[in-house]
Amino acid sequence: MLCLGVTLGVLVNRSAPSWLLLALLCSTLCLALWRTGTKGLKQLKKEQEQLCVRLEEEVPDSAPEVVVSYSDVLGELMEAKSEQIAGIAMVWLLMLAASLHGLPYCSAKYGAFVVCLAALLSTFALVMTWRFQATSYLNPIDWLK
Numbered sequence: 001m002l003c004l005g006v007t008l009g010v011l012v013n014r015s016a017p018s019w020l021l022l023a024l025l026c027s028t029l030c031l032a033l034w035r036t037g038t039k040g041l042k043q044l045k046k047e048q049e050q051l052c053v054r055l056e057e058e059v060p061d062s063a064p065e066v067v068v069s070y071s072d073v074l075g076e077l078m079e080a081k082s083e084q085i086a087g088i089a090m091v092w093l094l095m096l097a098a099s100l101h102g103l104p105y106c107s108a109k110y111g112a113f114v115v116c117l118a119a120l121l122s123t124f125a126l127v128m129t130w131r132f133q134a135t136s137y138l139n140p141i142d143w144l145k
Helices: 002-015 018-058 070-080 082-099 108-135
Strands: none
Touching (some): 002 018, 018 070, 018 082, 082 108
């Protein structure tokens, strides 16, 4: 199955226009984001239920009501991680712009372009890692409140 997928992918890559490939990649990324988000929200709901059960076992008379809507969770996550989300969006836009370069593939200009792009993306990744590694433990999201 994997070999068939690779073979079809190579054939489509060679025969399809760039805009179609970009649309297919974006749809794949959107599907992966949707599935990951759905799984994360299911896990959040499960953790909230476990918290309610644990709190009911500890204090049966005054168990708090845990009601969190998905929009509240998404808003809290986006607020707490807005800089990381903006960084991801910048990388996506950079790669979109880079895909429209128009340079011939077997040329020195294309090689220099790829090296500069790799250096830019590596620098960006290092800066983002350095910037958020120190602060990731300072303001974690309290999923179980």
